[in-house]
Amino acid sequence: MNKLRHFVSLLDLSSSELRGLIARAIELKNHRDPNYQPLKGQLLAMVFEKSSTRTRISFEAGMAHFGGSALFLSPRDTQLGRGEPLRDSAKVISSMVDCIMLRTDKHETVTTFAEHSSVPVINGLTDQEHPCQLLADMQTYFELRGDIQGKTVAWIGDGNNMCHSYIHAASLLDFTLHIASPAGYEPQAAYVDAAGARIKCFAKPLDAAQGADLVVTDVWASMGQEEEQAQRVAAFKDYQVDRQVMQAAKADALFMHCLPAHRGEEVSAEVIDGPQSVVFPEAKNRLHAQKALLEFLLCQK
CATH class of the missing domain: 3.40.50.1370 (Aspartate/ornithine carbamoyltransferase)
Known part of the structure; x- marks a missing residue:
């Protein structure tokens, strides 16, 4: 079984992995194949405590291009905004989706999610870092x-x-x-x-x-x-x-x-x-x- 990887910080990547990601992004940009859908049937949960244009569209469109789908979650519409412990939310949400992206105020929110999630967690922006x-x-x-x-x-x-x-x-x-x-x-x-x-x-x-x-x-x-x-x-x-x-x-x-x-x-x-x-x-x-x-x-x- 593969080791679970998160992207909470740029430092979650090695130098060679970062260069590889950059090269792959350029390749995907220049040679888009509509038939390449590696994430078909997979679901990304997107948790937004802060408003967003580029982060939301890029993740939602990216999942669609790859044959997957994205679910928009705001604290107003979920128990996240009503005081449910983060560790409980992380365990429940990760049991139903394949990846979680959070755009949030506190960096600790993302690190806590990563600690208790059973799927990859992505930092879409925190008060400390913006690796994406x-x-x-x-x-x-x-x-x-x-x-x-x-x-x-x-x-x-x-x-x-x-x-x-x-x-x-x-x-x-x-x-x-x-x-x-x-x-x-x-x-x-x-x-x-x-x-x-x-x-x-x-x-x-x-x-x-x-x-x-x-x-x-x-x-x-x-x-x-x-x-x-x-x-x-x-x-x-x-x-x-x-x-x-x-x-x-x-x-x-x-x-x-x-x-x-x-x-x-x-x-x-x-x-x-x-x-x-x-x-x-x-x-x-x-x-x-x-x-x-x-x-x-x-x-x-």
Whole structure:
């Protein structure tokens, strides 16, 4: 019997497995075979505590392409929102489906589900990490620029879940990550320390972007942080990715953003709608990366 695999963190993969997933996502994108339905008859339960566009569509469409189906569950419609212990929910849901994907607030929700689930559990986003987005981001870079090993990525802005997953990607794919965050909004020290010399922290975006091959940012206030909006706008006002920041990077540098974006805040309209921006190919690649992940978790020989 195969060992049960989860995708709670990017670090659940080895370096070679991550590169293999990226390559497979590109292959699935370029050579779609409608008759290839490896997940026929299989069911993915999708638990959403946070609203979603790209995550929901990519997993639902991916399962449909592979001949399976997806079930949307929200706390409003299930006992999850009424205080049923997570371990009980995990045991019950996993007894009826073939895989569970959760997009939730607390990282512990996903780790608890993984601990008590009898089927693979996927982290569709938590307050700590967003590994599925990194699969799509890295696929996009590999498609357009080749292997990211030895390159420099600049993260500008909040040291949030996306930043944490970029730190993991730097470790697995062997690139240097420059991080520029305002004081008080840096990534958690445990993530930075574990990645060692690959991570370099800067006070100013221009310094972090110097010579970068890829520049990435995210919203100043994520879902659930709306009450901090005014405070965050003040803290992040000098952390916009604008033309000046992109000019500090290499001439062929790419710009990425996981979306949704707020033009005029974390990124200027000139950059996100400009020639270096690949945010829409990046978003589209969520579908292909998710399909590669589902195949990896559910079709192990």
